[in-house]
Amino acid sequence: MGLAYKFDWSVLWREPYGEWMLQGIWLTLQMGFLAWIIALFLGIFVGTMRAAPWKLLRLVSTIYVEIFRNVPFLVQLFFWFYAGPMIFGKTLQFKINAISGLNYYVAVVGLGLYTASRVAEHVRAGFASIGQGQYQAALSTGMSQWQMYWHIMIPHALRLILPPLTTEFLTIFKNSSVAMTIGVAETTFMSYKIDSDTFHGLEATTGAMFVYLVLGMAVVKTMSYIETKFRIHGLVGR
Amino acid sequence: MFDAIINNLSYLLKGFLTNLELAICALAGGIFLGILVGLGRISKNRWVYHSVTLYVNFIRNIPLILVIFWFYFIMPILVGKPLNPFLSAAISFVVFEATYFGEIFRAGFQSISRDLVSAAYSTALTYTQTARYILVPIAIRRMLPSMITQSIITFQDTSLAYVIGLQELVRRTTIVDSMEVRSIQLYSFVAALFFVICFVGSRISRYYEMKSREANIL
Numbered sequence: 001m002g003l004a005y006k007f008d009w010s011v012l013w014r015e016p017y018g019e020w021m022l023q024g025i026w027l028t029l030q031m032g033f034l035a036w037i038i039a040l041f042l043g044i045f046v047g048t049m050r051a052a053p054w055k056l057l058r059l060v061s062t063i064y065v066e067i068f069r070n071v072p073f074l075v076q077l078f079f080w081f082y083a084g085p086m087i088f089g090k091t092l093q094f095k096i097n098a099i100s101g102l103n104y105y106v107a108v109v110g111l112g113l114y115t116a117s118r119v120a121e122h123v124r125a126g127f128a129s130i131g132q133g134q135y136q137a138a139l140s141t142g143m144s145q146w147q148m149y150w151h152i153m154i155p156h157a158l159r160l161i162l163p164p165l166t167t168e169f170l171t172i173f174k175n176s177s178v179a180m181t182i183g184v185a186e187t188t189f190m191s192y193k194i195d196s197d198t199f200h201g202l203e204a205t206t207g208a209m210f211v212y213l214v215l216g217m218a219v220v221k222t223m224s225y226i227e228t229k230f231r232i233h234g235l236v237g238r
Numbered sequence: 239m240f241d242a243i244i245n246n247l248s249y250l251l252k253g254f255l256t257n258l259e260l261a262i263c264a265l266a267g268g269i270f271l272g273i274l275v276g277l278g279r280i281s282k283n284r285w286v287y288h289s290v291t292l293y294v295n296f297i298r299n300i301p302l303i304l305v306i307f308w309f310y311f312i313m314p315i316l317v318g319k320p321l322n323p324f325l326s327a328a329i330s331f332v333v334f335e336a337t338y339f340g341e342i343f344r345a346g347f348q349s350i351s352r353d354l355v356s357a358a359y360s361t362a363l364t365y366t367q368t369a370r371y372i373l374v375p376i377a378i379r380r381m382l383p384s385m386i387t388q389s390i391i392t393f394q395d396t397s398l399a400y401v402i403g404l405q406e407l408v409r410r411t412t413i414v415d416s417m418e419v420r421s422i423q424l425y426s427f428v429a430a431l432f433f434v435i436c437f438v439g440s441r442i443s444r445y446y447e448m449k450s451r452e453a454n455i456l
Contacts, residue, residue, distance in 0.1 A: 216299035
């Protein structure tokens with residue numbers, strides 16, 4: 001038997017499936033961008049703490065990074081979604097669970113927290129590669145510790161780590177697909193939903209693959225433009 | 239306090255064993271196919287190079303969940319009967335992880351300089367000796383840290399086989415949780431199990447990285 005399967009690619013655009021896919025793509029984009037904002041700011045913050053001259057800050061940020069990197073994202077998401085509301089006690093728990101679209105918010109925040117730990121590691125590596133010279137020069141011009149970080153170290157580190165940040169930005173859209181497990185109707189969820197409606201999951205998931213492929217290529221193109229614009233002149237590299 | 243975990247411990251740990259088994263299959267297949275992919279990426283043959291590069295770039299842009307679903311949908315069509323979720327997941331993992339291992343191997347192969355090979359030959363080492371005593375040890379030492387890191391990621395990824403109903407740890411936890419409603423302790427337990435293994439793994443990776451750095455070969 002084997003190839004008795006009849007392909008029906010129209011499940012990608014036929015009513016109402018085309019609309020489902022578009023809604024899914026829209027949610028994937030939304031989640032990616034919102035989570036990226038959280039990941040970037042929190043990641044820079046935690047990464048800077050990792051390189052801070054105070055032991056307590058280093059300890060706290062190290063614990064953060066180690067926990068979020070060493071637990072699968074799926075488990076983190078389930079923890080926030082199922083166990084998260086319980087932490088607040090019985091009365092609040094029911095109120096939280098009653099929030100409409102709770103899974104979406106949990107997914108965005110969870111994805112942001114997870115990606116922040118990865119961004120933090122890149123930021124730390126960026127600081128490490130800047131070296132002592134810049135740091136001492138900044139302080140010797142009379143800058144405060146704060147000014148040194150804000151005006152010298154962070155901008156410099158960010159420009160150095162733009163390529164790995166591009167990869168993270170790509171990964172955030174890919175990882176947003178895990179949100180389907182808590183019922184967020186993004187691209188992967190929709191392709192699965194089309195399967196349960198039509199039994200043409202193969203066509204639906206193939207279509208979804210190309211959605212991610214195009215998204216990935218768009219991110220790479222945009223970021224390579226940004227990378228050339230912000231690259232540090234005089235350094236080896238493209 | 240840990241009642242839900244203790245009452246279902248053997249059931250949950252059996253799930254964790256499935257994660258480990260899946261990871262071992264994924265690593266064995268992924269590393270083997272990854273070596274071929276790495277060789278293909280440095281191949282002088284245009285056709286080999288371009289087709290392997292296309293495969294790598296395609297897969298690396300796609301979420302693993304989608305790859306798992308795709309194989310779950312296509313395997314029954316190819317084989318004619320539904321595959322069990324473990325086998326289907328294992329195939330998706332091998333195809334997926336091979337692209338990541340392939341890039342590690344490519345970087346490892348490319349990092350060996352021609353000078354090193356010339357130097358080895360000039361000391362009258364034969365080809366096999368050069369490979370055995372110079373090339374392979376250096377390449378392995380250079381690749382080991384990233385290989386361990388990728389293995390940890392693979393192990394974490396096995397939890398995603400949840401989506402096709404594989405009875406692994408997370409799936410079993412959701413089942414236990416639906417009866418016991420002890421989400422905090424159950425999911426903390428799952429997180430702790432993964433954490434311990436992955437944390438130890440990342441320390442081992444860092445140890446080898448330090449060692450190579452001290453030996454000045456990175």
